[in-house]
Amino acid sequence: MYTPVSTLHDYQKFLEEKLKEENYTLLATPDGNGDGKSEKLIIPPVRVAALPHENFAFTPVGEFYPSAPYICISMDTGDIDAGSRNMQMLIQCCVYSTEKYKVEDGAVSNIPDEQSEIDLLNLLEWIQQKIIEKHKIGGSTIQYPIRMGSYGTKAYTYPKAYGYLSFGVSLIQPPISRDWANKY
Numbered sequence: 001m002y003t004p005v006s007t008l009h010d011y012q013k014f015l016e017e018k019l020k021e022e023n024y025t026l027l028a029t030p031d032g033n034g035d036g037k038s039e040k041l042i043i044p045p046v047r048v049a050a051l052p053h054e055n056f057a058f059t060p061v062g063e064f065y066p067s068a069p070y071i072c073i074s075m076d077t078g079d080i081d082a083g084s085r086n087m088q089m090l091i092q093c094c095v096y097s098t099e100k101y102k103v104e105d106g107a108v109s110n111i112p113d114e115q116s117e118i119d120l121l122n123l124l125e126w127i128q129q130k131i132i133e134k135h136k137i138g139g140s141t142i143q144y145p146i147r148m149g150s151y152g153t154k155a156y157t158y159p160k161a162y163g164y165l166s167f168g169v170s171l172i173q174p175p176i177s178r179d180w181a182n183k184y
Contacts, residue, residue: 002139010138044069068096085171116161143168
């Protein structure tokens with residue numbers, strides 16, 4: 001039987017496979033020494049979890065760094081309609097700016113620019129397209145509309161950007177066996 005938890009894990013596995021398949025990398029949060037050598041591109045880890053509030057430094061990869069990028073998959077409303085087996089999915093993302101500000105002579109500074117918002121929108125659009133193309137993931141099918149948004153207005157998050165996709169899914173209803181009722 002397909003449950004909310006198994007559905008969340010199906011989406012996690014699906015996104016992990018697609019990210020790896022396409023080698024979708026983003027800049028990891030630097031380790032803070034400012035030498036520019038610590039910067040590396042990584043495939044965002046995907047976790048079944050809820051995004052912490054606003055600019056909380058979340059480290060889902062089990063290390064002190066990076067705190068970005070990452071993708072969290074959870075239920076949007078935290079409930080499920082038992083009659084129709086529908087639930088609301090929430091995919092939240094955090095990215096770190098991949099670009100640096102240019103200085104007057106055209107050189108690149110050590111200071112991240114506002115590129116994180118564009119990187120976030122690109123990642124959200126990429127995820128949305130992958131989900132739409134697949135349509136049925138594990139034991140669920142997508143319901144429209146798919147809403148996309150950014151958390152940029154809730155807190156000052158520079159040089160990271162936070163956003164989400166929210167949509168409904170229909171869990172496949174297992175066939176109901178009436179054999180037990182015929183015994184009585």
